[in-house]
Every structure is written in structure tokens, then in C-alpha cells.
Amino acid sequence: MNLKAAHRIGKVEEYYFSRKLKEIKLRIKNGEDIVNLGIGSPDMDPASSIVNATSEALEMPGNHAYQSYIGSEELREAMANWYYRFFNVELDIDHQVLPLMGSKEGIMHISMAFLNPDDKVLIPDPGYPTYAAVAKMMHADVVMYDLLEENNWQPDFEALEQMDLSKVKLMWVNYPNMPTGADATTALFERLVKFGKDHHILIVNDNPYSFILNDNPRSIMQIEGAQSTAIELNSLSKSFNMAGWRIGMVVGSDKILKHILNVKSNMDSGMFLPIQAGAIAALSLGEEWFNQLNEIYRKRRIWAFKILDCIDCSYDAKCVGMFVWAKTKVGNAEQLSEELLNKAGIFITPGSVFGSNGDEYLRISLCTPDKMLIRSLEKLKNAGYGC
Numbered sequence: 001m002n003l004k005a006a007h008r009i010g011k012v013e014e015y016y017f018s019r020k021l022k023e024i025k026l027r028i029k030n031g032e033d034i035v036n037l038g039i040g041s042p043d044m045d046p047a048s049s050i051v052n053a054t055s056e057a058l059e060m061p062g063n064h065a066y067q068s069y070i071g072s073e074e075l076r077e078a079m080a081n082w083y084y085r086f087f088n089v090e091l092d093i094d095h096q097v098l099p100l101m102g103s104k105e106g107i108m109h110i111s112m113a114f115l116n117p118d119d120k121v122l123i124p125d126p127g128y129p130t131y132a133a134v135a136k137m138m139h140a141d142v143v144m145y146d147l148l149e150e151n152n153w154q155p156d157f158e159a160l161e162q163m164d165l166s167k168v169k170l171m172w173v174n175y176p177n178m179p180t181g182a183d184a185t186t187a188l189f190e191r192l193v194k195f196g197k198d199h200h201i202l203i204v205n206d207n208p209y210s211f212i213l214n215d216n217p218r219s220i221m222q223i224e225g226a227q228s229t230a231i232e233l234n235s236l237s238k239s240f241n242m243a244g245w246r247i248g249m250v251v252g253s254d255k256i257l258k259h260i261l262n263v264k265s266n267m268d269s270g271m272f273l274p275i276q277a278g279a280i281a282a283l284s285l286g287e288e289w290f291n292q293l294n295e296i297y298r299k300r301r302i303w304a305f306k307i308l309d310c311i312d313c314s315y316d317a318k319c320v321g322m323f324v325w326a327k328t329k330v331g332n333a334e335q336l337s338e339e340l341l342n343k344a345g346i347f348i349t350p351g352s353v354f355g356s357n358g359d360e361y362l363r364i365s366l367c368t369p370d371k372m373l374i375r376s377l378e379k380l381k382n383a384g385y386g387c
């Protein structure tokens, strides 16, 4: 049978990391010694209180049934309390917070809920590749907007306002920013809310990195009037080392969230209750959790800086989040990434994966223990780099 895939699939390719990780795995299997500094999956474990709460819930009879599409009341309460404690944002647990299976799931649901074919979507370049991939699957019209170093990786609103915005329905923003490590500012969030209101655009801030190496966690929902035009995705993946658990949330006005629930409730049948129990335990952790986590990331970042010095790249030492974004002097970062892989056995993500504005950049992940970062330095030295 010659079964053809749907047109929407023809518009996207297999995710870059899916392909690259297969290649690296195969090369390691074939005996190559490769250190992977590419992927952003936290390597450390969640707090023991999270694992304990989950295993207790797992043992309890009656916890194995389908669950509510909107998560348990306790989970929504824990999410709302977390937003209040860390962002001073009040959320109504019945209408303004919707648990998700990761924020990546949210990107799909939001796009399905709001995008018609030929609607325009503003997508950051560089940015998380899923925004564009999903928009293409919806047959929406992807409009990339520039994030440039000289603009502190913030959108150029003057340039945006010169565009024909009449068909723009949605704008993806992601602060603290991945891959650039740029932090959010209150002024930026205010400007985004004004932009959304002025042009009737749904602004979605994807906010999974606000607790990693960041002294001032912020939410776009802190801005007055944000709820009329903006929603925010958040996630437990990075903040609590729970990437594999698949827990996230979307917060904002029920006028917007009800459409997302409409999609979601037709797609899954609720989150496994023991996972919800673990999420509740995670969300009750205090600042000390983030302090000890960031202590480790801070030390790793120093090694990452040394690696980047060694390969003659420049970076912002105040970067936020789980990655260091660095500019190469050679210009073509994709070539440099391949060279590092083949000559030194180190994989560092080329910035071009995130859009053409990343062509001259590399992204090092901090999800690697110190000893592997130190080994990377040694491997570079052995391969003749100047460290």
C-alpha cells in the first residue's frame, strides 16, 4: 500500500535533536568517545519529597483511573500558589490555570485552538524550533521576527509595527530567552502587552527558564491588563529536574484558556494522579531548592565559559537559563560544531538550529556534570585547541 502522509506532515522535518542524537548514539556505539554538550534535559534528580509523594500515591488504591481534564483541584491550587509566591500573580484556580503535559504540549494545543490556515504567526529568530514547526502543521503563515544581539535579543517593535499585522493572530515570545540567555525586563513585558492590545494579537510567553541562574524571576502576567492579550506557559521540566515527567501549565484568562481546554480535552484523558502528587510536592518547595540547584549550574557555567574561551567564542557572562550562547569568531558555527565533533569528540549545538540569526553562534547546555565539562576541556586541548 502506498500510504501518503498528510500534507501537514510534509511541512515539517524530524526534529533536529532527534536526528542528531541518533547520529551521536550510533557513533558512540561504534566506539567513538563523544561528550554531548547539546541537549537541554536536566541530568540531576528531582527532590526526594517529589519522588516519595509520587510513590505513596502510586501505592494507594483507586489512583489508577482516568483523571480530570483540568487536573485535580489540589494541583491547580499548588500551581496558583506557586505563581503567587514567586511572581505575586493571583490566579483563580477554576478558570485561570490549566495543567498541561509539558509546555511543548501547550504549544500544540494553543496553535490548534487559535490558528486557521493562512493566519500569520510571529515567531522569534532565533527561537525554540517547535513554534514554527507547529505553526506549519496548522498551515499557518510563519513570520519570523529578528532577535539581535545589538538589541539585547529583544524584538524591534518599530520594525514589527512597520509590517502589515492585520492577519497576525499570535506571537510567540520566550523570556528568559532560549537559546540566547537574555533575561526579561518589566519594560519588555509592558511593551509586549501594549503591542498585543494595539494589534489584537495573542501574546504567548513561554517561560520555562525563569528559575535557572536568574536572580529576578518574572512573569508577563505581572503586567497590568496582561490577561486581555497574553497567556503564559510554564513548566516543571527545568525548574524541578522533571523533564521526563511531562508537567507544565498555561495561565491566563478563562476566555482564552477555555479554547485550549477544548482541544486538550479531546486529546488526552487527564494526567496520571501520582504524577500530579509529585508535581504538588515540587511546587511546594521553597527558595532553598532553587539556591542549591543554581549553585551547581553556576559552577558548571564557569567550565562552559572556559570551553568557549578555548575555542575563541564570546559570550555574556550574565546569561540566564540552562545554556550559554556564544558568538564564534569564524562566522559559520555549523562548520565549527561539526569540526568540534569530528576533531575533539564534543558535540555543541550550532545556533542555526534556532534560526538564521543563530548562524554565528553556538549553544552549550549546562545539563552536564562538571567532570564531563572538564573532560571536554581536556579533549579540546588534546585536539590542539588553545586552552
Ligand SMILES: Cc1ncc(COP(=O)(O)O)c(C=O)c1O
Pocket (backbone or CB within 6 Å): 040, 101, 102, 103, 104, 105, 128, 174, 178, 206, 208, 234, 235, 236, 237, 243, 247, 248
Ligand atoms: C523554550 C522552550 N519551550 C518549551 C520547551 C518544552 O518544555 P517542556 O518540557 O515543558 O515541554 C523547551 C524545552 O527544551 C524550551 O526550551
